[in-house]
Amino acid sequence: MKIIVLVKQVPDTEEERRLDPVTGLLDRGANECVADEINERALEVALRHRDANKGTEVVALTVGPASATAVLRKALSMGADSAVHVVDDLLEGADIAATARVLAAAVQQAGFDLVVTGNESTDGRGGVVPAMVAEHLGLPLLSSLNTMEITPERVAGEATVEAGNLTVSALLPAIVSVTERSAEARFPNFKGILTAKRKPLATLSLEDLGVIPHGGGANSTVLTVSERPARTAGKKIVDDGTAAKDLADFLVASRLI
Amino acid sequence: MFELSEDQQAMVAMVRDFANEALAPNAAKWDETKHFPVDVLAEAGTLGMGGIYIQEQFGGSGLTRSDAVLIFEELAKADPTIAAYISIHNMVVWMIDSFGNTEQRAQWVPQLASMEALGSYCLTEPGAGSDAAALATKAVRDGDEYVLNGVKQFISGAGSASYYLVMCRTADTGSRGITAIVVPAETPGLSFGANEKKMGWNAQPTRQVILENVRVPVANRLGEEGGGFGIAMKGLNGGRINMGACSLGGGQTALDKSVAYLKDRQAFGGPLINQQALLFQIADMETELVSARTLLWRAAEALDRGAPDAVKLCAMAKQVATDAGFSVANRAMQLHGGYGYLSEYGLEKIARDLRVHQILEGSNEIMRLVVGRSVAGA
């Protein structure tokens, strides 16, 4: 079985993240870039299946700038067998729709039985890439699974919905996205780090994939970006015997109760 | 020479993630409750930390001493006590892997490198510390066995470890009459003293190891009879730079906390960092740590190369780095004012933990003895 895990480089959530006010794009220089944690959970799900089932191959795939090689190296050090990096200047500023199109072409070219992704990235938080990829490929999507079970023909799992839990399954090939409740990602060990360099890492351009970009990476245009206004001090209630009432009035006025 | 390779950067990043997740949030609680987290050590073992600079053949990670000091500094940023125990454990595993025969290595290294089993280094005795060559614990040959009698003092990990690497006297010929013998925890006649009450290093036990007619097969001897002192000292070269690295990690955390605190704390009409007297303190602390780290990396590189001056450099680096770490932690406490003295702020624990690094694995006076003798050719 061949499992492709989609991974993404994102700015570290430990620090303040910024958009460039001029270009409207993410300011990549402003933060340390790291592998998105949700993808590491997706990778963990795939690796656990691989560890228990001989003959399983796990491929990490990313679409991103040259610096994104680092997240593929990390995936390889955690145990992925090989990696694919789609990198192309034409992809600068690519939006969700453009990225999904490229991802679909890349996984199709690589060939797979199962694609595992995170349900939403911690930076863009669009949460629609898995569905778009599935749509491009005409394959079933099991979205936002908390648990996941892979058998030779099927993938199944549980998702939380408003009214309760949903148990779903699909025939392979399929696309699955996982939530933060899925498997806790392992740390790479020293051996994994040292062997990661010797594993295959393919670099592909849009031309290699036969994808023709329409007018740059994005299908949409960012008109303006404005900074979040600075936080202003909250209201202080001094207790002169009526603080409880003042507090209740404040909560009512703010529609908090 | 001073730029980390890509692999080293990736290793440091992994160790940092592990330490931030598994050690840092628990360090204060383990210190308070004197809890030795063997489960977390086993997790560190799965990542390769039980045999960092041990050959890969029987499960070691095959890294260099230069890699190891980076790893120990990173662990110690989160908890110097746990980092230091991992260093002692590595020292034991390295001695077995380097001086054991193939059967011994195959038998002990895999379980130790994975940290399913822990090791203790047993050199010091109640009557022999700095003058370790004066140790009195006896091992007497009886057919295919040695019979061990004596008391070892201040043994880290004792009571929890599965293997005790005991330096014993097999002949009355000073340092040439000492032999290294591996004693498994379950051997009859082996017992342990109470967990010592101490200033720091509370998250790892320190006990006496008591040997009363302990019988172990001759096959448990590492190397030749009489070779034990040399083995023990070679182990300590690596131990010393690791202990120095642990001091730098603790000191670095204390410095980082101080910078953040002084920027935040308002007094005399602005943040305290605006007081140049305090800024100069920060500058001195940074300079001390960077100087010590520079020497430490040089010593680690010398040990990797097997350079003739490696022993001297390791001793110098141990002294400089453990002094720098404690002095920085102590000053960080001062910079935090009254809050530095409260456990909640985490500074006093760092100072308590780092203090012992100046005393053990060869006190800093003994480091001067090593350096002085080497310089004077005496």
Ligand SMILES: Cc1cc2nc3c(=O)[nH]c(=O)nc-3n(C[C@H](O)[C@H](O)[C@H](O)COP(=O)(O)OP(=O)(O)OC[C@H]3O[C@@H](n4cnc5c(N)ncnc54)[C@H](O)[C@@H]3O)c2cc1C
């Ligand atoms: C928490 C803790 C954990 C330890 N863990 C271990 C362990 O796991 N295994 C182990 O074997 N040991 C361990 N030790 C023991 C440690 O290595 C010794 O305490 C240390 O070597 C000093 O020996 P001592 O305590 O007997 O002091 P002494 O040797 O009696 O020294 C007393 C003082 O005199 C100084 N001094 C001694 N001789 C000289 C000299 N020739 N010139 C100048 N000054 C000198 C010393 O530096 C020291 O300041 C541990 C100790 C502690 C406190």
